[in-house]
Amino acid sequence: MPPVRVFLVLTAFACGGPAAAGRADVLQREAESQFQQYRTDLEDLAAWCTQQGLPAEARQTLDVLGPTDPYRLFIPDLPRTVGPAELPPDASQELAQWHRRLQQLRTRHGTAFYDLARRAVRRRPSLAYELALAAIRANPAHEAVRRIFGYQKYLGEWRTAYEVRQFRSGRVWDERFGWLPKGHLHRYEQGRRFHDGRWITADEDARQRADIRNGWDIETEHYRIRTNHSLEAGVQLGEKLERLYTIWQQLFIRFYASQADVVALFSGRAQRQRTPAPRHQVAYFRDRDDYNRSLRAAMPNIDVSIGVYIPNMRRAYFFAGDDYDDRTLYHEATHQLFQESRRAVPLPGEHRNFWIVEGIALFMESLHREGDYWALGGLDDPRLHAARVRLLRDDFYIPLAEFTRLGMEDIQTSPRIATLYSQAAGLTHFLVFYEGGIYRDALVQYLSAVYSGRDTPQTLADLLDAPYPEIDRQYRQFLAETFRHEQAAP
Ligand SMILES: [Zn+2]
Known part of the structure; x- marks a missing residue:
């Protein structure tokens, strides 16, 4: 089972209101009361901060809860660094006390959320995920929960197994150029490119890759992107696709993993060794003309589309330029994830239930940034x-x-x-x-x-x-x- 690594918080259960309570089962009510207790403890600490003349810390304490909205899912960016932020050495006694109390509170509630998640996992996997995510938001250093999401400690940071393998093989991630051997980075920054075993200029590289058949191949953890736009644009597209992947994988874990797998994951037993899945294939054309020209034979009405997933090619196609938009990227990439992440019929919904095939892609289109969070x-x-x-x-x-x-x-x-x-x-x-x-x-x-x-x-x-x-x-x-x-x- 693939590791899961970003964190989704479905805070809806925290504010479902009386109607929800009527339908909710025992576990959901326990989750609500656990969340309420957490909120109360944070509010008490914030009130203490205000009394001590620490208004900034009062705000920080309340911010720990994060946003809540019954019609939105929030996905926080978790800290990569292992361990809580340090106080300055000359911090006052009150400040030190606040810091200690906040850490204790977060640790205690992180554990409570995790324990409840383990109890919920068989019957209510989606609730178990909400709780695991609440746990990791409360305490980002909770090792068992970090492991659920595929993280391990590596040189003082939380990293996925894939990242660790890349680092161990001498590669680094650069947000412009993607994964490359550490020794190459400096020359890339000076405008050189490694192509077919030799160093050439970036201009020459771009010229040789102008045709998509010879384009750049960018590999990320779960995708291979072929593009003739530019290396940098391919890497950026890869980052967006990986983000979608991570969130999709959490929301739909029971789509591709068995109950036994999910239970094992939550029980803290070592993760099953992952059999490497083939990467999802994506083509990213330099512009619309190139996209239309290249795909017209396969899809006569390609001109009306702004992105497409073609199931029998097992590839999603997009193009750069004014008509590009993230919603289309997330929509088509969602079709691809459902089609390719488990054994599937060639045309799901062909004879019935087609609405949900589109409905779920239309829903995933809503992925967007809100402050420090991703939201759906x-x-x-x-x-x-x-x-x-x-x-x-x-x-x-x-x-x-x-x-x-x-x-x-x-x-x-x-x-x-x-x-x-x-x-x-x-x-x-x-x-x-x-x-x-x-x-x-x-x-x-x-x-x-x-x-x-x-x-x-x-x-x-x-x-x-x-x-x-x-x-x-x-x-x-x-x-x-x-x-x-x-x-x-x-
Ligand atoms: Zn669609």
Whole structure:
């Protein structure tokens, strides 16, 4: 099983409200109360800071909680350095006391979150992940939790096994040039490039790689990117793809890993040795013309696309320039991850349930930066907004009993394709966020069924344990609530 290495915090359970509590199971209620206790302890410490005349520390203490939003998932960037930030040697007694109390509090709650995560892992894997992530946010130095996410200590830093292997083989990561032998870095910075066993100028290198067939190949942990734009642009694309990969891998772990694997991971037993999976292949053209020209034979209507994943080529295609956008990158790369991360039928959703294949890609498009966090979802996401307008204003809705019967062609050739996509996006947000995430595990099982071809039109209702008209009603209620929530927002 691949290591998982960035951290997703699904804070929805912390503020699900009374409606959520009604549906929530015992574990979810325990998680809520654990989170509440953590908040109370931090607030008490912040109040003490204020009394001591330490307003900056009071703020820092409250910041430890991070943002919460029942309609958004937050993914923090964790510190790479092992160990907490040091206080200056001349720190006052009060400051030293605050620092010690905060560390103790974070350590204690980190352990409490982790213990609860281990208890939740069999029955509620998505909740277990929320808790593991809460644990690591509380205490980024928690070794067992770091191991869950694929980290190990290496020269005073948290690194993935892949990174450690790269370093041990004498390579370094540079955000302009990617992985390269340490001894090459200086010459790269001076505008030299190593090409076919000899050193040439960067201009000459670019000239020789102008045709995508001879382009640069950039390898990251999970991707191989071929580009004729530039080495630097390929490396940047690789960083974005790796970020998506990490988040996808956490959210959908039960899509590609067995329950036994996930339980073993959480139990603190050594991670299974990973069998190296082939890298996902991506082509990144210098501009739209090159993209159109190269792909027209495979896809006659390529001109209307701004990126595409072609399953039988097992490759995603994008181009640089004004029409490029990250949402398209995340959308197509999500199709690729679901298709290639486990055994899958060639055309998932061909005869039924096609909406979820698009719905999940439309949802992952929402990945964006917010302050110190990466975030998914959100009431301001244009796809969710469109879904609300269609349902609440236009009263357009295809009941799930019918929607789940639509196959790929039904949707892709429909004159209402944009409206159907909006509904697919709205329903996916609903499955991720409804009542603190109670349907999130079922969503992952649904995707598994569709991608493995074991699905029927009834699969989703069975997994949610509710008849379709009831789910239709819940969806309408969810959208109406998001609307009210947005109106009430400052
Ligand atoms: Zn798509």
